[in-house]
Amino acid sequence: MTSGWPQAxxxxxxxxxxxxxxxxxxxxxVALGITxxxxxxxxxxxxxxxxxxxxxxxxxxxxxxxxxxxxxxxYQVELDAGALDALLLYPAPRWTIYAGKLLANxxxxxxxxxxxxxxxxxxxxxxxxxxxxxxLLVVALGAFGIVTLGTFYAAMASRSRARExxxxxxxxxxxxxxILASMEAxxxxxxxxxxxxxxxxxxxxxxxxxxxxxxxxxAFDHVIEG
Amino acid sequence: xxxxxxxxxxxxxxxxxxxDNGAGKSTLLRVCAxxxxxxxxxxxxxxxxxxxxxxxxxxxxAFLGHDTGLYDDLTARENIAFAATxxxxxxxxVAESLERVGLMRVADERVRGFSxxxxxxxxxxRVLLQRxxxxxxxxxxxNLDAQxxxxxxxxxxxxxDAGSAALLVLHEVAPAAELLTRRARLVDGRIAEAx
Numbered sequence: 568m569t570s571g572w573p574q575a576x577x578x579x580x581x582x583x584x585x586x587x588x589x590x591x592x593x594x595x596x597v598a599l600g601i602t603x604x605x606x607x608x609x610x611x612x613x614x615x616x617x618x619x620x621x622x623x624x625x626x627x628x629x630x631x632x633x634x635x636x637x638x639x640x641x642y643q644v645e646l647d648a649g650a651l652d653a654l655l656l657y658p659a660p661r662w663t664i665y666a667g668k669l670l671a672n673x674x675x676x677x678x679x680x681x682x683x684x685x686x687x688x689x690x691x692x693x694x695x696x697x698x699x700x701x702x703l704l705v706v707a708l709g710a711f712g713i714v715t716l717g718t719f720y721a722a723m724a725s726r727s728r729a730r731e732x733x734x735x736x737x738x739x740x741x742x743x744x745x746i747l748a749s750m751e752a753x754x755x756x757x758x759x760x761x762x763x764x765x766x767x768x769x770x771x772x773x774x775x776x777x778x779x780x781x782x783x784x785x786a787f788d789h790v791i792e793g
Numbered sequence: 794x795x796x797x798x799x800x801x802x803x804x805x806x807x808x809x810x811x812x813d814n815g816a817g818k819s820t821l822l823r824v825c826a827x828x829x830x831x832x833x834x835x836x837x838x839x840x841x842x843x844x845x846x847x848x849x850x851x852x853x854x855a856f857l858g859h860d861t862g863l864y865d866d867l868t869a870r871e872n873i874a875f876a877a878t879x880x881x882x883x884x885x886x887v888a889e890s891l892e893r894v895g896l897m898r899v900a901d902e903r904v905r906g907f908s909x910x911x912x913x914x915x916x917x918x919r920v921l922l923q924r925x926x927x928x929x930x931x932x933x934x935x936n937l938d939a940q941x942x943x944x945x946x947x948x949x950x951x952x953x954d955a956g957s958a959a960l961l962v963l964h965e966v967a968p969a970a971e972l973l974t975r976r977a978r979l980v981d982g983r984i985a986e987a988x
Contacts, residue, residue, distance in 0.1 A: 577878040581864065581871075588866040588903075649860025652828055653919075657879035658851040792830075 571666075574659040578667025583674055585644055592640045593675070600633035600683040608690050615692050622691035623753035627746055629683055631713060634676050635735055638717040641668050641675075642725035651725070655791065665718065665787040672714045680710055693757060701765060702756045708772040709749030712779055716741050719783040723790045745779075748772045795820055795831070796982040802927070807949060807959045807972045812979035818962040819859070821979070822929045825960065826856040839926040855925035857933055861916040865905040869896055869915045872904060873922070882922040890921035894944060909936035917948060928952050928959040934968040942968045 586592055607625035611617050645651040654664060684706065687693070696702060720738045724730040752768035795817045802808045810818045823829040825836055827847040835842060841849040863872050873887045891900050894914040899907070904915060913936050920928070933945045949959050949972055963969060966976070977987045 573881075574879050577875055581867065581875050584871070585864055585866045644864065648863055648865065649858065650862045650864060652856075652858060652860065653862030653876075654879075655828060656826060656851055656854075656856055657876075658848060658881075659879055660848070 571660045571663045574657070574663040575666035575670065578654075578664060579670035579674070582641060582644065582668065582671035586640075586671075586675065592637070593678070596633045596636045596640075596675075596679055597682050599636060600629045600679060601686050603629040603632055604683065604687050604690055618691045619693055619757070622687060622693045623750045623757060625691065626684060626687045627709065627750050627753070629687065630676070630680060630710070631739075631742065631746060633679055633683065634672075634713055634717055635738065637672060637675050637679070638714075638721035638738075639724075639731055639734055641672055641718065642721050642730075646725060661788040661791055662784055664791060665722070665784060668722070669714065669718045672718050673711070676710050676714050680706060696756050696759070698756055698760070698765075701769070702753065705749060705752040705756065705765075705769060705772065708769065708776055709745060709753075712745035712749070712772065712776045713742060715776065715779045715783055716745070719779075719787065719790065722787065745772065745775050748775065794982045795824070795834075797834075798979070798982070798984055800977060800984060800987075802958045802960050804926070804956050804958050805953055806974045807953065807961065807969065808975045808977060809961045809963045809966070809969060809973050810977055810979055811963060811966075816979040817982040818979050819931050820982075822856070822858075822931050822960065822962060825927070826854055826929050827851055828856070853926040854929055855920045855923040855927075856929040856931075857916055857920055858931045859935075861912045862919075863904045863912055863915055866903060868901050868903050869907070869918070870900040872915055873918050876919045877922050880922050886922050890918040891915075893921055894918045895940070910938060910941055913937055914941060914944070917944065921948065924955065925952065926957050928957060928961075930959065931962045932964065933961060934963075934965075946972060 604625060607621065608618065611621050645654055717738055720741070721734055724734040724737060727733050748768045748771045752765050752772065755765035755768065798821060810821065812818050820829060824831050825838060825843060827843050827850050830844060837843065838850045839853040841853065843850050867875065869891060870887060873891060874884070877884060877887050888897070891897050894917050896911065896914055896918065904912060907915070928949060934942050937945065946969065952959060961969060966973065975988065977984050979985065
C-alpha cells in the first residue's frame with residue numbers, strides 16, 4: 568500500500584472532474600453568493616460609508632452560505648449511486664477520503680471566492696488597501712478554516728436524511744471563531760488598522776486553522792464509519 | 794437483523810445465501826465487507842476480524858452490492874482508473890478489466906447513458922482489479938443478459954482457481970447452479986437450512 572496521497576489526490580481530481588462536467592453545482596453556488604451580496608447591498612441602502620463598513624461581514628457570510636452548498640454536494644456525489652460504500656471498501660486509510668474531499672473543496676471554494684470577492688468589492692465600493700497581500704492571507708486562512716470544518720461536518724451530516732438542514736446547524740456554531748476572526752482581520756485591514764489589530768486576528772486564525780485541521784483528521788475515521 | 798448466524802466459507806467454495814426480502818442476506822454480506830458493524834458476535838475473513846482488523850479485511854474482500862457505486866459523470870474508463878488508483882492496482886489493469894467485461898468500445902462514454910446491465914459490467918470490471926480471498930456478491934446476476942451471467946460465472950471461477958472463496962446472495966439457483974458448493978437459507982436473521 569502506498570502512503571495514501573495518490574488516493575487522496577485521485578479523490579480530489581475525481582470530485583473536481585465531476586463538478587466541471589456537471590457545472591450546475593458551481594454555477595448555483597456562485598449565483599447564491601452574489602445574490603446574498605446584492606441583498607445585503609439593498610438592505611444597507613445607498614450610503615457608501617455604511618456599505619464599506621458592512622463589506623467584510625457581508626462578504627464572509629456570502630462565502631459561508633455559498634460554501635455550505637458546496638460541502639453538501641461533495642458527499643452527495645458519493646451518495647447518489649452508493650459510491651460511498653465503494654469508497655469505504657477501498658483498503659486506503661480513511662484520512663485519504665477526508666484529504667481528497669478537503670483538497671477538492673479548497674479548489675471549489677477558492678474559485679468561488681475568486682468570483683464573489685471582486686463582485687463584493689465593486690458592490691460595496693471597497694477601496695483596495697495598501698496592505699492587500701495581508702488581506703489575501705486573511706481570505707486564504709478564513710477560507711481554509713471554513714473548508715476544513717465544512718468538509719468534516721458534511722461527512723458527519725451525509726449519513727442523515729436531513730443533511731441539508733443538519734449541516735448548517737452543526738457547522739455554523741463551530742465556525743463562529745473563524746468567521747469572527749476573518750471579519751475582524753478584514754475590517755482592520757480595510758480601515759487602515761490604526762489599532763494594529765489585524766496581526767492578532769491573523770494569529771488567532773492560524774491557530775484555529777491548525778487546531779481544526781489536526782482535530783478533523785484525527786476524528787474523521789469515526790465520523791465516516793457511521 | 795442477524796441472530797446467531799454460524800457460517801464458514803472455505804477457500805474454493807461458493808456458498809449461496811437465499812431467503813425472503815429482509816431476511817438478513819445483504820446485512821450478512823455487509824458485515825463481512827466491514828460496511829456494517831455488528832453489535833454482538835464476530836466474523837473473520839482470512840483470519841482477520843472484521844471489526845478489529847477492518848483495514849486488513851478490506852484488502853481481502855471484493856464486494857459487489859445492489860448499487861454499482863459508479864460515478865455517472867465519469868466515463869467507464871475513468872471510473873475503473875479511479876478504482877485502480879484507490880486499490881493501488883497497476884494502470885494496465887484498467888484496460889484489461891474493461892476488455893474482459895466487453896465494454897472497451899464504450900470505455901470513453903459517460904456511465905450516465907449506460908443501461909443497468911452495462912453498469913453492472915463496469916462494476917464487475919472493478920472487481921476484476923482485485924485479487925480477493927473472498928468475493929462477496931449481492932445478487933450479482935441482476936440486470937444481466939446471458940452473456941453477462943456467463944461473465945460473472947467466469948469471474949467467480951477464476952477467483953476460485955486462484956484459491957478464493959465466494960459468498961453470494963441469490964434469489965434463483967439457476968444462474969449459479971454449476972458453481973455452487975453449498976446453499977443456506979436465512980429466515981429472520983437465522984440460518985434455517987443449510988445443504
